[in-house]
Amino acid sequence: MRLPRIPLAVVALGTTAIALGAGGGLPDSELQVLHGGAWVAWWRSSSAPASWRAADPRLAGAVVWRPAAAGMERGELHLAGNGEAWRLRVVLVALDPSQLRFELVRASRDAGTLPAWSLADRPADSVLAVNAGQFTGGFPWGWLVRGGRVEQPPGSGRLAMAVCVDADGRVALLPAAAIPTSGEPTPDLAFESYPALLEGDGVVPGPLREAGLGVDLGHRDIRLAVGELRDGRILIALTRFDAAGVALGSLPFGPTLPEMAAIVGALGCRRAVALDGGISAQLAVRDADGAWLTWRGWRPVPLALVAFPRQR
Secondary structure, eight states: OOOOOOOOOOOOOOTTOOOOOSSOOOOSOEEEEEETTEEEEEEEGGGOOSBOSSOOHHHHTTOOOEEBSTTEEEEEEEEEOSGGGSSEEEEEEEEOGGGEEEEEEEOOOOTTOOOOBOGGGSOTTOSEEEEOSOEETTEEOSOEEETTEEEEOOOOOTTOEEEEEOTTOOEEEEEGGGSOOTTSOOOSEEEEESOEEEBTTTBOOGGGTSTTSSSOSSOOOOOEEEEEETTSOEEEEEEEEOSSOGGGTTSSOOOOHHHHHHHHHHTTEEEEEEEOOGGGOOEEEEBTTSOEEEEOOSSOBSEEEEEEEOOO
16 A cells, blocks of 8 residues: 555644643753764753754764664664763664565464563564554554554554554554555554654754643653654664673663654654663664664563565
8 A cells, every 4th residue: 555645743642641740841961972982962851842854963973873784774873861861872774775675573462461572573584573552451552554554553642653664664654544444445554652752854853842731751761763764764772781791781760752853853753752761672684794782671561563575
């Protein structure tokens, strides 16, 4: 199917959010990036943009991209923020969907047990694996489509967003209002997540710009996001704590949601949505030499997005 045009719809997080209180702007914070051996401030909450119409060269220019397998590139950023986010590493993977085939792998669930997918379960012939969406009660949350068949109906929430892949490999992020209804063509695969980080053409959702609208704007955690770049590629961004070596990189310290929206916006994304972060966040990508690079989480998850080289 051809994915529908994405309307400029504003959506917002549902009942799982924690509100800060009534009114007010963002909590005070600043982000710096290590560029050319110096720390450069590129974002402040007091002057946070309401939209990102293009990449910010201060951040995007600090990424050194390296080839990975099957039409992918990988890169990293070193950031300095506030509090426990005073040193962060951002792992980046840019994907060319035309060179990849995607599958959603749903972990089996036996009676009385929780599903248990982790990076150890990634297929041997895959080139990328990442936990997908959010989950509730041990099950994937929201809309789930595999092989063109709807396995779960859409979830509700003003900041819900779906990641969709059609049979030709085109990837699009759809706000909840654009999810096909019964009787309309469905994508080949899709999953839903929240909260949206960027809507329309780089617009930061209102609840991520102003306190008291249903989102905890001060909470810090490991963040994982997927976004659409303006050149048609897909970006995956995973943050890691970077103040105590690789061994402690999976500690659940990281950016706030507004800061994560700024990161993907400044890297050139038009639309982006957060995936389950914290101790669930996990990513593996096959490097150009065939070796796996892995960033493991502490908690198994019920759903994963896996990519394979597309056969031509």
